[in-house]
Amino acid sequence: MAGLAGGRPAGARRGGCGWATLLLLLLPVQAAQRADLSGEAAGATINHSLALLHRLQELLHHGNASDTTLRVRTAGSDEVKVFHAHQLLLALQSEAFQSLLRNESVVTLHEPADSAALFEKFIRYLYCGEISILLHQAIPMHRLASKYRVATLQRGVAEYMKSHLASESSQGHVVGWYHYAVQIGDAGLQESCLQFLAWNLSAVMGSAEWATVSAELLALLLARSDLVLQSELELLTAVEAWVGRRQPEGPVAEKLLRAIRYPMIPPGHLFQLQTQSAVLARHHGAIQDLLFQAFQFHAASPVHFAKYFDLNCSMFLPRNYLAGAWGSPWVLSNPARDDRSTSFQTQLGPSNHDASKRVTWNVLFSPRWLPVSLRPVYSDSVSGAIQSVRLEDGRPRLVITPAMTSSDFAGVSFQKTVLVGVRQQGRILVRHAYSFHQSTDELADFLAHADLQKRASEYLIDNALHLHLIVKPVYHSLIRVRK
Template identity: 60%
Template sequence: MLSDVPTSYIKSVGQGAWAAHTEREIGVEKKASRRKKDDINTGRDMVNSGGSVPAVVCLANLCVALCVGAALKPDVVLENSATTLNHSMALVQRMEALLTQGNGSDVILRVQTLNTDEVKVIQVHSLVLTLQSDVFDELLQTRNSTAMVLRETPDCAAVFDKFIRYLYCGDITVRLNQAIPLHKLASKYHVWDLQQGLTQYMTQHLSSDSPTGHVVSWYQYATQIGDVSLQNSCLQYLSWNLSSVLQSAEWSSVSEELLLSLLQRSDLVLQSELELYEALEAWINQNQPSGETAENALKAIRYAMISPQHLFHLQKKSSLMLKYYESVRDLLFLAFQFHAASPVQLAKYFDVNCSLFMPRNYLSPAWGSPWVINNPTRDDRSFSFQTQLGPSGYDASKRVTWNALFSPRWLPLSVRSAYPEQGSLQPTRTDGGRPRIIVTPATSSPDFAGVSFQKTVIVSARKQGKVVVRHVYNFHQSTEEAGDFLLEADLQRRASEYLIDSSLYLHIIVKPLYHSLIVAKK
């Protein structure tokens, strides 16, 4: 199971409600100190004797004991200034002990697992629950006895003791499979700090490894509760790392709604459109969706981005294609026309701006090249690579050479013009400027007519020990460079989230986009 997945630690603001109430200035006089110590001893005697102590009295004695018995010397004492004594961590330990031992408890929670006979009994203090949750406050006011029955789903019941401990201590350790049930409990009982902390935890742990995957289930949960931010984060992660998702056990758990949402996107990062078709075929064979869902999914495949040889193979060998051939026949016919003629000629008769002719972010060599830049802050770097002119079979033999220039501190034209020698390599500046990248064709060609090129730069990073796509930047021929490229990346830091072992891992993709510039005369 998930026992090998490392836990994560979430701490509430102020380390819990009780820590917030105990951080204050303390003035202790000798007579008052003796009175407080007497009260403490009295409280200890009552607890040790097993007598029933009201929760408020017990907790008040606990706070007094902490304030008097754990005074610390301040590191710096300024004359005529106040000093704050912070004993919040010791208080957290005492609060945890209070929950564990049940001393002074005035409420018994009976947590019943739905559709089972399993009941978990927890002794708690109404004051703590009331301070942390207005829902518990209302439930406690309407109860008829010291026992209160709570009915929870199996996943929530399994983590209910961790949830209650958070109310006492203000911190919690979380595993990937516990995020959703804890979030459900935090939402149900209006513990907003915990809810926000868990949402942030899920957003930051999308790339964590788990045997069966977790991003798909988090997406479905976010959709269910209407958390648009978490939903978009999950969808973006799945889109940018789709190749690894397609090869994982998580792919089969993708819902029909999520599947169709992914297939409509142009920012998918994967090896090829053929890889997507094969993964779709496996998903349909395993999940057996309705005929309408299968047809809609197959129509979202961009067949023009698959070579004619592979299209012929699918027509004859794919059982899925044979079953739904009539639904996609027109798309296949249009794809074959695209491969047989010049895209410029095709644009005279067909709308080439539709998604069928829109490439996704393909990682295969025909579309671009990886580029690893060691010590990216050192100086300017250049790199050359080749791509196919376009995905059309008509252009299969045509290649374009591209020059890429990366500058860690790109200088504006007004600054660069101050250098007298034209063509000389500009010195690296550590002040001003920001990372920039420019990708331009090495030569011009008449084949570029009617075509613009979108350059996509994929930046990879290591998160939770796994290499994932950190960011995707798109820019067109007209703008030449991305104004926000690595804008938030601090490449000077060796521990930068954008670096892997002090190197910048890029993958440059060049995608031809066709325009309907010529309209056929009727």
């Protein structure tokens, strides 16, 4: 391609007159603007920015009046790409190019293969301020923007990554983006990736992406109580597969296995694991105290166990389990119009002593923000009646309360978590997780930006709100006895 791969039109010149020639090439657009503005005294705005962008792209494409040559060498090969460019435009966008081109008209740049493949896109952005990228191009493009200090592109690619965590890709991309965020020190991108992985861990554990998780990332995930997964047993099975495949050093494997919350696994499964798990057998000495403690937890009553062990630690805190013993899915059609109620049952607590005891929960969901007569069926615009309602009156409300009281509740408190599912790129994923004790009135942001009255709301799947209600029973230490 002329101007991009070594070619140059016969009329293109090099030397000190390059910038002046560049300005002359752009003058027709400016002259047209002056002519349009002459005449009547009334003010007007005439926008020829698209024509100017087209001329800038033509400059890059044909190499007209170029005064700079960039030679991009691909690491590990003899491939060299040549770009005839303009120092003024490069320096305006990039502090690094401003320094590199100060005393040089020909510069050789060395780039890894994935970055070299995108260099034409990168240079074109410097000319027209627009770029299109795919998931697998995000890291090399961000790397180019960082290396050449193009701050606007750097921020733009980072925002693209944060907003495309849920996009579907054949090999997965969130784990790779997290590791890259750690490498460059982008704390915001790290946290966005971590939260997505925590809320959608079951999907990640069942994909090829699981094998690419580093030991450091896995340790961070295992420390979290907001992981969304079917059960602790599912998590242990995935960690065993990771250890079996990656074969980490003994201390690393033992640290990860000790982060499993064994008291959250029913005793029957714990017995099976001791005889069937090769990974647990290999590291049994490092975790046998935790297994013994878990069996004690299931054998004794929680009140008796609490006299001797501190239950206020993560080992005895449930995660966000999707299994039926911990909660229930709830799909609400037309959630902007009608108050809804439902009920479901959970087991009293994770201890086997409480496994057969059931608690019935009553749930109320209310749009709360309009009387029924004014609630819309679905529309893509907001009516004047709706606009007149204060935003603070518009927050939906959800209340989860037990249907009965019991002495069995002594020493147990219940944390509720509501997962909100969304469909993105054909997959149903967790968009938000809200935790509270009794009512979402305790929260300032529950579905605050959900736009439930709009058919096109990203919070709705087939015009319905998809929730999963989870009750997490938490035991408390009652009496501490010195050992």
